Amino acid sequence: MNTELTGVIVTFLLTVLLAYPLGIYIAKVFAGKKTFTNFLNPVERLIYRIGGIDPNKRMNWKEFVKAMLAINMLWLFYAFFLLLNQGHLPLNPDGNPNMTPDLSFNTAISFLVNCNLQHYSGESGLTYLTQLFVITFLQFVSAATGIAAAVALFNGLKNKTTDNLGNFWGIFTKSITRILLPLCIIMAVILAFNGSPASFDGKDSIVTLQGDTVGVSRGPAAGMIAIKHLGTNGGGWFGANSAHPLENPNYFTGMVELIAQMIIPIAMLFALGFYIKRKKLAYVIFGIMTVGMLFLIMPTMHWEMQGSSAIEKLGIMQATGAMEGKEVRFGPAASGYWSIVTTIISTGSVNSMHDSSMPLSGMMQMLGMLINAFYGGCGVGILNYFIYIIIAVFIGGLMVGRTPEFLGHKVEAREVKIAALVTLLSAFLIKGGTALAAYYFVKHGNADWAVQPANWLNNPGNHGFSEMFYEFTSSNANNGSGFEGLGDNNIFWNVTTGFVLLLGRFLPIIGPIAIIGLLAKKKYIPETAGTLKVDSLTFGMLTFAIIIIITALSYFPPLVLGPIAEFLGM
Amino acid sequence: MKKYVWPSLKFTLVFIVLCSVLYPLLIAGIAKFSKGGGGGEKVEVNGKIVGYANIGQKFTDDKYFWSRPSAADYNAAGSAGSNKGPSNPDYLKLVQERIDSFLVHNPGVKKEQIPAELVTASASGLDPDLSPYAAKIQAKRIAVVRNLDEATIISLVDKQTEKPLLGFMGPTKVNVLKLNIALDKLK
Numbered sequence: 001m002n003t004e005l006t007g008v009i010v011t012f013l014l015t016v017l018l019a020y021p022l023g024i025y026i027a028k029v030f031a032g033k034k035t036f037t038n039f040l041n042p043v044e045r046l047i048y049r050i051g052g053i054d055p056n057k058r059m060n061w062k063e064f065v066k067a068m069l070a071i072n073m074l075w076l077f078y079a080f081f082l083l084l085n086q087g088h089l090p091l092n093p094d095g096n097p098n099m100t101p102d103l104s105f106n107t108a109i110s111f112l113v114n115c116n117l118q119h120y121s122g123e124s125g126l127t128y129l130t131q132l133f134v135i136t137f138l139q140f141v142s143a144a145t146g147i148a149a150a151v152a153l154f155n156g157l158k159n160k161t162t163d164n165l166g167n168f169w170g171i172f173t174k175s176i177t178r179i180l181l182p183l184c185i186i187m188a189v190i191l192a193f194n195g196s197p198a199s200f201d202g203k204d205s206i207v208t209l210q211g212d213t214v215g216v217s218r219g220p221a222a223g224m225i226a227i228k229h230l231g232t233n234g235g236g237w238f239g240a241n242s243a244h245p246l247e248n249p250n251y252f253t254g255m256v257e258l259i260a261q262m263i264i265p266i267a268m269l270f271a272l273g274f275y276i277k278r279k280k281l282a283y284v285i286f287g288i289m290t291v292g293m294l295f296l297i298m299p300t301m302h303w304e305m306q307g308s309s310a311i312e313k314l315g316i317m318q319a320t321g322a323m324e325g326k327e328v329r330f331g332p333a334a335s336g337y338w339s340i341v342t343t344i345i346s347t348g349s350v351n352s353m354h355d356s357s358m359p360l361s362g363m364m365q366m367l368g369m370l371i372n373a374f375y376g377g378c379g380v381g382i383l384n385y386f387i388y389i390i391i392a393v394f395i396g397g398l399m400v401g402r403t404p405e406f407l408g409h410k411v412e413a414r415e416v417k418i419a420a421l422v423t424l425l426s427a428f429l430i431k432g433g434t435a436l437a438a439y440y441f442v443k444h445g446n447a448d449w450a451v452q453p454a455n456w457l458n459n460p461g462n463h464g465f466s467e468m469f470y471e472f473t474s475s476n477a478n479n480g481s482g483f484e485g486l487g488d489n490n491i492f493w494n495v496t497t498g499f500v501l502l503l504g505r506f507l508p509i510i511g512p513i514a515i516i517g518l519l520a521k522k523k524y525i526p527e528t529a530g531t532l533k534v535d536s537l538t539f540g541m542l543t544f545a546i547i548i549i550i551t552a553l554s555y556f557p558p559l560v561l562g563p564i565a566e567f568l569g570m
Numbered sequence: 571m572k573k574y575v576w577p578s579l580k581f582t583l584v585f586i587v588l589c590s591v592l593y594p595l596l597i598a599g600i601a602k603f604s605k606g607g608g609g610g611e612k613v614e615v616n617g618k619i620v621g622y623a624n625i626g627q628k629f630t631d632d633k634y635f636w637s638r639p640s641a642a643d644y645n646a647a648g649s650a651g652s653n654k655g656p657s658n659p660d661y662l663k664l665v666q667e668r669i670d671s672f673l674v675h676n677p678g679v680k681k682e683q684i685p686a687e688l689v690t691a692s693a694s695g696l697d698p699d700l701s702p703y704a705a706k707i708q709a710k711r712i713a714v715v716r717n718l719d720e721a722t723i724i725s726l727v728d729k730q731t732e733k734p735l736l737g738f739m740g741p742t743k744v745n746v747l748k749l750n751i752a753l754d755k756l757k
């Protein structure tokens with residue numbers, strides 16, 4: 001069998017194999033049970049004492065959201081301030097400049113919301129100080145915020161009637177000390193010993209074998225690359241992200257980075273099953289998500305391995321598939337696989353340039369982000385899927401003619417309204433944003449701006465439209481990958497995507513927490529023979545159908561204008 | 571809201587120390603024991619540093635194995651892909667020019683023998699590798715320039731070829747810098 005295919009299959013199997021025990025571990029950690037990391041208890045007690053909080057204090061959903069928003073707001077100002085002044089601050093061996101206010105705004109938000117859309121290149125756009133104190137820091141805490149939100153959901157589902165979703169500070173702290181930091185240390189060491197830089201040495205200059213003089217950017221990158229994947233953040237240390245030979249030196253590190261970005265989202269599913277003692281529910285959700293992922297991954301890998309029809313017409317050989325924007329050490333199979341993993345999971349790191357993917361592969365990447373719930377980001381993937389579940393419960397209830405229920409709680413108008421609003425919001429932000437950009441591109445192409453709208457795009461025609469659509473899709477999904485040909489470091493893109501990022505993060509977190517807060521308070525109704533069984537395969541398939549229908553209805557037109565039209569024109 | 575602000579501030583400080591100070595320092599400390607000490611593994615020829623093991627270099631001279639086209643001109647202080655879409659007419663014209671130029675420099679090679687990777691830009695602009703086929707297709711040109719046997723050069727590529735991970739995962743490849751260093755040593 002083709003070694004590129006076996007590599008991908010082994011990667012996926014290893015991911016699931018490792019995610020299962022991690023899921024058991026995560027469930028134990030948040031249930032306060034004994035684990036082998038209990039030696040960290042004193043460290044956590046110290047953190048609680050410094051923070052002045054009691055980790056056992058109950059929080060209802062409003063208190064939970066307030067604590068989460070307060071600390072997130074603080075991080076936003078902190079990050080914005082540092083980026084704006086980084087040029088004058090220490091740890092800047094390459095002498096890189098301050099960020100402009102609009103770029104600081106975009107970058108601070110982008111990393112705060114776990115998106116990691118990057119309108120700069122790491123080599124010249126950041127200093128070691130901001131790489132560590134802004135980027136790495138936010139990559140940890142935004143992932144922990146996502147995990148905390150998911151655990152709040154778990155707590156709401158676990159108890160029959162409660163208004164306690166757990167203590168934000170306690171869950172947040174344990175997410176870092178028990179899950180993210182230990183895994184990151186292991187992974188960063190693996191990366192460092194495979195060639196990723198980790199020292200504080202500045203840019204090097206070398207004379208090559210052929211006699212050219214070139215620079216080599218470096219820095220303490222290994223630690224950041226670890227959390228960038230384990231926290232499903234995705235922002236690269238270097239401009240080329242995980243396609244860069246120092247950020248992802250070989251096929252083995254490629255596998256490690258692929259496993260790392262997928263492992264916590266999948267483990268959280270298993271953790272859900274163990275935590276609320278409904279393993280079957282978790283397995284059904286895992287199964288549906290996996291089927292959804294395969295639907296996106298298999299055709300994409302096929303198209304990338306097959307190669308480009310336009311290159312075919314030039315009469316050369318494409319034995320190694322579509323190679324524009326790809327690296328030889330990964331090949332088209334692992335590149336196609338990665339491009340879907342990173343878009344369904346909201347990581348957004350890349351090992352190939354998505355802008356150069358085949359037209360329909362590009363569409364699959366967009367679909368991964370538009371659905372945003374096949375595994376999904378660190379913690380938030382489950383929240384997104386939960387929204388689809390609520391809609392499926394509602395529609396399923398209508399179909400059988402009973403008041404819809406979810407795990408013993410009546411789902412009523414208020415909860416369904418919130419779920420519908422969250423779903424509609426995505427469609428509004430993505431399509432509204434793209435429409436606005438397309439309008440300026442067409443009608444005001446020569447506007448007197450620093451970068452004229454007519455010069456935004458790197459590719460003409462339908463592919464150019466895809467570049468704009470992808471950018472808003474990625475922003476709303478908090479993904480962070482891009483069709484990077486787009487000229488996005490200017491006020492229009494920095495500001496518009498900045499707002500889309502904020503709304504696309506916090507409303508889809510607050511919505512599900514509010515729903516679960518409202519549901520969990522209601523009287524518990526024991527299951528009867530007539531109850532809709534949410535852990536059945538039938539209900540899983542209903543949810544899957546709902547996901548497909550909502551996505552198709554919302555996004556078919558822009559997908560036709562972009563990738564589908566490009567494909568038909570080739 | 572006020573009761574959340576103070577804990578927020580203090581938690582932020584704690585986690586800055588943990589995630590942005592202690593964690594990177596720990597990794598930097600451990601990495602001291604890796605090849606290159608955490609600053610990247612370098613390659614020396616006769617005591618002179620000629621590059622980084624993992625980072626590709628520009629080779630355009632006929633006497634060397636060429637590396638892939640690069641949107642960053644192999645400057646490792648500014649990695650980049652071309653971000654050209656597959657249907658872009660300007661891009662296809664550029665690929666056609668690369669094909670033409672390859673044919674001029676490699677007499678005896680037919681168009682349908684040219685592998686796509688030699689006329690398309692890599693993702694990072696720093697791709698250090700080629701498939702063995704893409705190296706071997708250049709053997710004839712190098713043999714003529716260097717006045718060597720073509721078979722010698724082909725066997726050199728075979729010697730430098732790196733097998734898939736554990737023999738069954740990922741592509742087979744050859745590092746162009748190491749290959750060219752070995753090529754220089756042939757004489």
